[in-house]
Amino acid sequence: MPETLGEGRDLIPISLVAHQAFCPRRAWLEAMGETTDTHQVAVGTEAHAPADDPTGSRSQRYRAVDVISHDLGVIGRCDTVELDESAAMTVVEHKATPVRRRPEVTEPMRVQVALLSGALADMGYPVTGQAIYFINHRTRVDVPLSEEDKAFARETVAATARTLAAEEAPPPLEDDRRCSRCSHITVCLPDERPLAPVTRRIVVADPDTQVLHLTTPGSRAYVTRGRIEVSKSGEKLGTFPIERVQGVVVHGNVDLSSGLIRELLWRSLSVVWCTSTGRVTGWARAAQGPNGGPRLLQHLASHSGRIDLARQFVSAKVANQATLLRRHGDTPLVVARLRELQREALEAPSLADLFGIEGDAAARYFESFLTMLRPRVVAAEELTFSVRTRRPARDPINAALNLCYGLLTADALRAVVACGLDPHAGFLHSSGRNKPALALDLVEEFRAPVADSVVINAFNNGEVRARDFSTVLGSTRIGERARKALIAGYERRVTGTFRHPIFGYDVTWRRAMEIQARLVLGVVDGTQPQYQGIKVR
Numbered sequence: 001m002p003e004t005l006g007e008g009r010d011l012i013p014i015s016l017v018a019h020q021a022f023c024p025r026r027a028w029l030e031a032m033g034e035t036t037d038t039h040q041v042a043v044g045t046e047a048h049a050p051a052d053d054p055t056g057s058r059s060q061r062y063r064a065v066d067v068i069s070h071d072l073g074v075i076g077r078c079d080t081v082e083l084d085e086s087a088a089m090t091v092v093e094h095k096a097t098p099v100r101r102r103p104e105v106t107e108p109m110r111v112q113v114a115l116l117s118g119a120l121a122d123m124g125y126p127v128t129g130q131a132i133y134f135i136n137h138r139t140r141v142d143v144p145l146s147e148e149d150k151a152f153a154r155e156t157v158a159a160t161a162r163t164l165a166a167e168e169a170p171p172p173l174e175d176d177r178r179c180s181r182c183s184h185i186t187v188c189l190p191d192e193r194p195l196a197p198v199t200r201r202i203v204v205a206d207p208d209t210q211v212l213h214l215t216t217p218g219s220r221a222y223v224t225r226g227r228i229e230v231s232k233s234g235e236k237l238g239t240f241p242i243e244r245v246q247g248v249v250v251h252g253n254v255d256l257s258s259g260l261i262r263e264l265l266w267r268s269l270s271v272v273w274c275t276s277t278g279r280v281t282g283w284a285r286a287a288q289g290p291n292g293g294p295r296l297l298q299h300l301a302s303h304s305g306r307i308d309l310a311r312q313f314v315s316a317k318v319a320n321q322a323t324l325l326r327r328h329g330d331t332p333l334v335v336a337r338l339r340e341l342q343r344e345a346l347e348a349p350s351l352a353d354l355f356g357i358e359g360d361a362a363a364r365y366f367e368s369f370l371t372m373l374r375p376r377v378v379a380a381e382e383l384t385f386s387v388r389t390r391r392p393a394r395d396p397i398n399a400a401l402n403l404c405y406g407l408l409t410a411d412a413l414r415a416v417v418a419c420g421l422d423p424h425a426g427f428l429h430s431s432g433r434n435k436p437a438l439a440l441d442l443v444e445e446f447r448a449p450v451a452d453s454v455v456i457n458a459f460n461n462g463e464v465r466a467r468d469f470s471t472v473l474g475s476t477r478i479g480e481r482a483r484k485a486l487i488a489g490y491e492r493r494v495t496g497t498f499r500h501p502i503f504g505y506d507v508t509w510r511r512a513m514e515i516q517a518r519l520v521l522g523v524v525d526g527t528q529p530q531y532q533g534i535k536v537r
């Protein structure tokens with residue numbers, strides 16, 4: 001964000017002005033704290049590291065030189081400033097453009113070097129040249145600047161100030177080549193916002209990292225030499241490179257060292273703690289997070305109510321229950337009624353009506369749930385189930401559902417936190433009940449296709465057996481073997497891909513949750529006309 005100096009003038013980081021020159025929306029996203037962790041960005045950051053190190057300076061070449069200009073209204077840092085024999089200076093910016101692209105000086109690069117050299121000149125130094133060094137191509141290209149280039153750089157600073165002062169984010173570009181090269185595409189979602197099939201080929205970035213589940217009671221996890229290690233009673237149970245971890249879920253009595261928690265938060269990775277039965281007890285998130293402004297709008301919207309969002313959550317939930325029942329069950333009349341309820345949800349005049357529809361659908365769906373298990377499995381395992389009992393669970397199926405809904409809530413929490421929304425300010429679930437209402441809202445449309453599906457498969461495939469559960473004083477407890485089998489089944493499911501029913505591309509269920517959270521964010525911040533729940537066919 002701009003830095004305010006004594007005379008009240010906002011100085012804008014030159015990097016933001018370069019983003020503006022590329023796309024105003026990217027400047028906005030960057031100013032909102034949206035960081036991107038794509039492989040390309042990581043490679044670029046690593047390649048760029050020597051240029052960020054002031055200790056790499058030599059007598060004729062300075063590295064990481066800070067510059068400021070009140071006249072231009074900018075502040076920034078030159079990668080390298082070179083001096084010739086007469087002490088005249090050349091600003092050299094380092095770019096990690098991928099080798100597959102040509103080492104071309106783009107307009108944002110031209111704006112950036114114009115402002116860096118202009119600021120350096122304003123500080124009283126003799127600047128005679130600018131250049132871009134393409135690290136991966138080992139190619140240096142001189143960038144002579146015309147008066148028009150300098151005037152355009154000034155205009156872009158003014159345009160950046162207007163972007164940052166605006167109440168709403170600039171709309172995404174439409175069908176524009178820039179988007180396919182943009183580091184912010186995974187948070188911007190320019191192709192998804194019209195809520196229509198994506199007509200050109202796009203890459204749906206899925207992080208190549210994993211969620212780490214810590215499940216062994218009495219174990220301890222800590223960080224050492226860039227790896228997370230887990231041990232119990234002196235025996236090492238596992239070790240994982242921390243850069244491959246997307247988040248951590250702690251199940252039950254597992255200890256985390258403060259060093260590990262600090263390292264995870266430093267990397268903006270969230271930690272979710274659950275009981276051994278899957279109940280989410282808390283989470284930790286980094287102090288730095290994006291979208292502070294939209295988060296305020298979320299609270300206002302949550303307080304005044306957004307029935308349009310609530311309708312979509314319920315309608316998609318019921319639609320997906322109907323689809324799962326149609327695929328695996330044997331109750332066509334129930335499926336037909338659920339289809340009616342799915343449509344009624346979209347017309348519900350109030351939250352009370354919505355809850356009535358949701359409750360009616362849930363009762364019918366769970367009455368038929370057992371038909372989705374193979375009859376010989378039901379008979380051999382002596383499984384019974386007709387009604388959802390949350391806590392305590394009354395039977396193995398309810399205990400398994402509880403665990404998987406907890407896993408789903410942990411994923412929804414991470415998705416909500418990743419885009420800077422407050423998990424507590426919801427639109428269907430009441431924020432007044434002190435639960436993570438928005439995360440629970442988001443969970444609804446994923447319950448049947450993710451969690452219920454995992455439970456059905458685990459019983460049908462024999463991965464989970466009735467004997468893996470025990471009952472104490474009417475409460476069914478899940479055993480260690482079943483817990484690990486369900487967590488493994490859940491991970492297989494959320495990292496598996498499906499054809500997105502709205503956008504028509506293949507995407508993992510985990511990434512789909514974050515996309516849905518970002519569409520909620522768009523509705524809240526005004527860049528998204530409406531929200532549409534995922535309804536699997």
Ligand code: SF4
Nearest residue numbers: 023026173179182188
């Ligand atoms: S993805 Fe496209 S619209 Fe979004 S910030 Fe990047 S260039 Fe702009």
